[in-house]
Each structure stands twice: as structure tokens, then as C-alpha cells.
Amino acid sequence: MTPQHPLERFIWELNSHRPLADADCQALLGLPLCIRKLDHGTYLIREGALPVTCSVLIDGFAFRQKVTGDGSRQIIALCIPGDAVDLQNLFLNVSDHSVQMMTRGTVADLKRSDLQDLALSRPAVGAVINKTTLIEASILREWVVNVGRRDARERIAHVLCEFAVRLEARGLVSGGFELPMTQEQLADTTGLTPVHVNRVLKGLEADGLITRQRRHIQFPDWRALQQAGDFSRHYLHLPDEGGVEHSSFA
Amino acid sequence: MTPQHPLERFIWELNSHRPLADADCQALLGLPLCIRKLDHGTYLIREGALPVTCSVLIDGFAFRQKVTGDGSRQIIALCIPGDAVDLQNLFLNVSDHSVQMMTRGTVADLKRSDLQDLALSRPAVGAVINKTTLIEASILREWVVNVGRRDARERIAHVLCEFAVRLEARGLVSGGFELPMTQEQLADTTGLTPVHVNRVLKGLEADGLITRQRRHIQFPDWRALQQAGDFSRHYLHLPDEGGVEHSSFA
DNA sequence: CGAGCCGTTGATAGTCATCAAAATGAGTGG
DNA sequence: CCACTCATTTTGATGACTATCAACGGCTCG
Numbered sequence: 001m002t003p004q005h006p007l008e009r010f011i012w013e014l015n016s017h018r019p020l021a022d023a024d025c026q027a028l029l030g031l032p033l034c035i036r037k038l039d040h041g042t043y044l045i046r047e048g049a050l051p052v053t054c055s056v057l058i059d060g061f062a063f064r065q066k067v068t069g070d071g072s073r074q075i076i077a078l079c080i081p082g083d084a085v086d087l088q089n090l091f092l093n094v095s096d097h098s099v100q101m102m103t104r105g106t107v108a109d110l111k112r113s114d115l116q117d118l119a120l121s122r123p124a125v126g127a128v129i130n131k132t133t134l135i136e137a138s139i140l141r142e143w144v145v146n147v148g149r150r151d152a153r154e155r156i157a158h159v160l161c162e163f164a165v166r167l168e169a170r171g172l173v174s175g176g177f178e179l180p181m182t183q184e185q186l187a188d189t190t191g192l193t194p195v196h197v198n199r200v201l202k203g204l205e206a207d208g209l210i211t212r213q214r215r216h217i218q219f220p221d222w223r224a225l226q227q228a229g230d231f232s233r234h235y236l237h238l239p240d241e242g243g244v245e246h247s248s249f250a
Numbered sequence: 251m252t253p254q255h256p257l258e259r260f261i262w263e264l265n266s267h268r269p270l271a272d273a274d275c276q277a278l279l280g281l282p283l284c285i286r287k288l289d290h291g292t293y294l295i296r297e298g299a300l301p302v303t304c305s306v307l308i309d310g311f312a313f314r315q316k317v318t319g320d321g322s323r324q325i326i327a328l329c330i331p332g333d334a335v336d337l338q339n340l341f342l343n344v345s346d347h348s349v350q351m352m353t354r355g356t357v358a359d360l361k362r363s364d365l366q367d368l369a370l371s372r373p374a375v376g377a378v379i380n381k382t383t384l385i386e387a388s389i390l391r392e393w394v395v396n397v398g399r400r401d402a403r404e405r406i407a408h409v410l411c412e413f414a415v416r417l418e419a420r421g422l423v424s425g426g427f428e429l430p431m432t433q434e435q436l437a438d439t440t441g442l443t444p445v446h447v448n449r450v451l452k453g454l455e456a457d458g459l460i461t462r463q464r465r466h467i468q469f470p471d472w473r474a475l476q477q478a479g480d481f482s483r484h485y486l487h488l489p490d491e492g493g494v495e496h497s498s499f500a
Numbered sequence: 501c502g503a504g505c506c507g508t509t510g511a512t513a514g515t516c517a518t519c520a521a522a523a524t525g526a527g528t529g530g
Numbered sequence: 531c532c533a534c535t536c537a538t539t540t541t542g543a544t545g546a547c548t549a550t551c552a553a554c555g556g557c558t559c560g
Contacts, residue, residue, distance in 0.1 A: 076395070088387060120373040120376075126376045129380065130376065432506065442548075445509090
């Protein structure tokens with residue numbers, strides 16, 4: 001394998017969900033791509049646009065968002081390194097939401113048509129892509145529950161848990177981690193106001209469920225935080241790891 | 251074509267999103283299936299279960315739901331005739347949510363493995379299935395926005411608009427329609443309480459945005475209702491119809 | 501005709517939004 | 531290296547929207 005191929009993490013991720021034949025991996029690795037370094041705030045897709053590229057996030061973070069008629073924003077998904085940003089549009093012709101960089105980062109742009117062709121010519125690739133989008137849908141369902149039926153404290157604890165577990169599953173975190181979002185963004189993912197998010201965070205800290213210095217977050221009591229957020233990792237459909245023992249967030 | 255094949259509406263629906271070759275349709279039509287008549291309240295899948303069948307809704311309505319730790323329920327999606335209930339689980343091994351009949355109705359059960367095989371052996375079938383799940387994901391994104399960033403009145407108006415448009419796109423409605431859900435269920439889809447739903451409905455009626463006798467709903471002012479619900483049909487990714495003219499909800 | 505679900509109505513309380521402004525930290529340029 | 535600017539975080543006071551509790555009326559169905 002090409003050492004440190006830009007798509008390595010992405011393909012590793014696909015593979016963990018549904019093992020691919022070597023030929024399938026090679027086909028993916030062989031796709032022509034274009035690497036871009038992007039600043040925080042850059043749009044990867046805009047709602048209403050016709051997607052022509054399909055970006056994979058190499059490093060940095062991004063989020064999906066929609067804006068309502070009166071201008072308020074809702075963040076709809078968080079993208080972490082290894083995520084394909086545009087699989088959601090692979091078979092749709094106009095994007096129904098925007099994707100924006102949350103931090104500085106790097107993406108690899110594939111041609112959307114290349115990936116479509118691959119999905120059609122290699123059924124196994126089509127199937128992993130399908131499975132990947134199904135997992136994203138599962139996360140969306142949990143988010144509907146989160147904003148629909150949980151109070152502010154639960155919502156925020158839940159998002160923190162989810163984020164930590166997803167990061168860890170990709171080997172991107174050990175112990176505490178750097179929360180890449182502002183409190184305003186956290187508010188937009190939980191359907192709250194920034195002011196209230198701030199108060200809830202302080203509450204969680206006061207109760208010993210989180211520790212924070214600046215944006216560095218730690219979880220002194222992982223059990224309790226999960227409970228406070230009504231969090232269970234099932235909906236993430238993570239592959240069973242043999243090494244749950246070594247997990248900080250098991 | 252077999253006249254009135256049980257899967258007719260389902261396949262017609264797939265076809266409208268991504269045209270299938272005759273052979274592909276025949277392969278779908280040829281799958282062994284089992285027809286069941288179900289009572290209101292019957293579970294089609296339960297959260298945590300391993301799906302072995304993949305049901306297609308022939309008539310009647312159903313909904314997806316999740317329950318939080320403290321027992322409150324959130325409805326996550328509405329299924330209407332022609333929807334495949336378990337495409338969401340086609341490549342996932344344990345269901346992350348439940349599906350329950352909202353009304354009496356009929357389903358056709360396919361074997362999950364049959365459909366999986368078809369998706370793998372016939373790329374075009376895999377692609378439509380993929381596209382169908384992408385559309386469901388798009389609807390979920392809009393629902394996150396709905397419960398996250400809209401007030402009670404907007405939420406309810408939005409759900410009414412969405413439901414009407416989806417029904418109409420399948421030729422299931424003309425003018426007014428029968429709302430198949432109780433106010434409690436409407437509350438669980440909007441993240442509100444039944445009591446408040448009732449008040450908002452009365453408000454919408456008082457303002458001339460809806461008319462209702464029992465559960466029969468009509469929209470005297472479709473424009474205004476859409477506006478009240480901040481509704482735009484883009485996210486439904488409906489195929490462009492030539493006949494928008496004849497639509498009550500264009 | 502009774503039972504039970506569903507819809508309706510009223511009164512009260514709580515969670516969270518809103519408005520405003522100060523404090524902190526980061527990044528920039530002189 | 532320090533002053534400056536701007537984004538972000540923090541704090542307080544007030545009010546709105548929606549939940550909660552309780553009870554009654556109306557359908558539908560067995």
C-alpha cells in the first residue's frame with residue numbers, strides 16, 4: 001500500500017464496516033484526487049448547488065448545516081477526519097444543505113462521477129457506501145430524538161459523548177480531547193442559544209461531569225456523563241472492537 | 251406487468267427516482283414475498299432486533315420511533331404506502347429504532363437477504379436503494395431543523411405540509427386529506443406535548459390556515475400554510491413532474 | 501350502553517430565550 | 531514586544547413559550 005495515502009483513513013473506515021477486496025481498495029486508491037488545504041469557515045458545499053466533487057476530510061473538522069427562513073442555523077452533522085463529506089449527495093442532484101469547515105483542515109476532492117461509476121461497477125463499493133450513509137442516517141435519527149425529547153443538559157452531554165466516542169473509534173483521541181467548536185456552534189447543534197449552552201457547560205463542570213480549560217475537555221466520570229446524556233453507543237453502529245478494554249470511552 | 255402487483259407502488263416509486271431496466275424490475279417483482287394485514291399498533295421492527303425481513307408498506311401508515319431513557323417517545327419518520335420500511339436496516343445488523351403501524355394496513359415482507367443479493371448483483375438496484383435512503387436522510391436533516399430551530403406553530407405547519415406533499419406525490423390525496431395520526435403522535439413527531447399541539451392546531455384553524463372536521467384536514471390557503479411552516483419542498487427531492495399544474499400543493 | 505381513547509380547556513410553573521454588557525483570550529500590526 | 535481589535539466566553543435581569551397537572555366532553559367500538 002502506498003504509505004500514508006491521503007484516503008487511507010477513509011478507506012480504513014469503509015473497510016471496518018464491510019471488508020473490501022483488495023481490488024476494490026486499489027480502485028479507490030487509484031481515483032484521481034486533488035488535495036486542498038482549507039481555512040476555517042470555508043464552504044465545501046452550499047445548499048442548492050449541484051455537487052461535482054466529492055470531498056473526503058483528511059484532517060480538521062467540518063459540519064453540515066441548514067438555515068431557516070428567519071435566519072437561524074441548525075447544525076445537522078459533524079464531520080471528522082476520514083468522513084466523506086459528499087456521500088450524502090452521491091445520487092442526489094442538488095444539495096439540500098451546506099457543509100462548512102469548522103476548523104482549518106485538509107480535504108481530498110474526488111470527482112463525483114468517478115465515485116458513482118465505482119459504486120455501480122463494483123457492487124461491494126456500492127454496498128459499503130450504502131452502509132456508510134445508513135449509519136449517518138442512524139445518527140440523524142438520534143439527533144432528532146436529542147433535540148426533540150431531551151432537555152438542555154442532556155442534549156449537550158449527549159453531543160459530547162457522541163463526539164468523543166466517534167473520535168476515539170478512529171484513534172483520534174486519548175483521554176481528554178480538544179473540542180473543535182465554539183459554544184455558539186454547540187448551541188446550533190443542540191437547538192439552544194449560546195448563552196444557555198454556556199450555563200449548562202458550567203453546570204456540568206460544577207457537577208464534576210466534565211473538566212475544561214479553554215476548549216480542552218476531559219471526562220472525569222465517563223459513566224455519569226453518559227447517563228446525564230442518556231447516551232448509548234448502539235446507534236453509531238461501530239464495528240465490534242476486540243479492544244474495548246483499552247478504550248477510555250467503553 | 252402483473253396488474254396490481256403488491257409491490258407496484260414501491261417499484262414505481264423507485265423507478266421515478268432512478269429509471270430501472272425492465273430486467274431489474276422483473277427481478278424485484280420476482281422476489282418471493284409474504285403479504286400480511288396488520289392492526290394499528292403492530293410492530294414491524296423493534297429497536298435492538300436483528301432484521302430478517304424487509305417489509306414494504308402496501309397500504310396504511312407507519313412510523314419510526316425511538317424512546318429515551320426516561321420513557322418519552324420521539325417519532326422519527328412517517329412511512330406512507332409504497333415506502334420500504336426496512337431499507338434503513340438493509341446493511342445494518344441490528345435495528346437502532348422501532349417501526350410501528352400507525353393505522354391498520356398491509357405489508358409485503360421480502361427476505362432481507364434476497365434484497366441484499368439483488369442490490370449486490372444488480373448495481374442499478376443498489377443505486378436506487380442508495381438514492382432512496384439518501385432522500386430519507388435528507389428528510390431527517392429537515393426534521394432536525396424542525397425540532398431544533400422552529401417554534402411550535404412552525405413545526406406543526408411544517409409537518410402538515412410535508413405530509414401532504416409526500417402523499418400527493420404518490421397520488422394518495424386530492425384536496426384535503428385524512429390525517430392518520432392522533433394529536434399525541436403529532437406531538438411526538440414535533441417534540442411537543444399533546445396539549446400544546448391541540449392549542450396550536452386550534453390556532454392554525456382560527457387563522458384560516460387549516461380546516462378540520464375530526465381528522466380530516468384541508469388547507470384553504472396553501473401558500474400561507476407553507477409560509478407559516480417555513481416549508482420548501484426541495485429537501486424531499488421529488489422528481490420533477492411535468493404536471494405541477496394539476497397539483498393542489500405545488 | 502358502558503368503556504376507553506381522544507380531544508379540549510383552564511391554571512400554574514419551569515425551562516430556556518432575549519437583551520445587554522463586561523471580561524477574557526487570540527491574532528495582528530506597528 | 532506591546533497595543534489594539536475582534537471573536538468568544540461569561541454574567542445578570544427579565545420575559546416568552548411550552549410543559550405540567552387536572553378535569554371534562556365527545557366519539558367509537560365492542
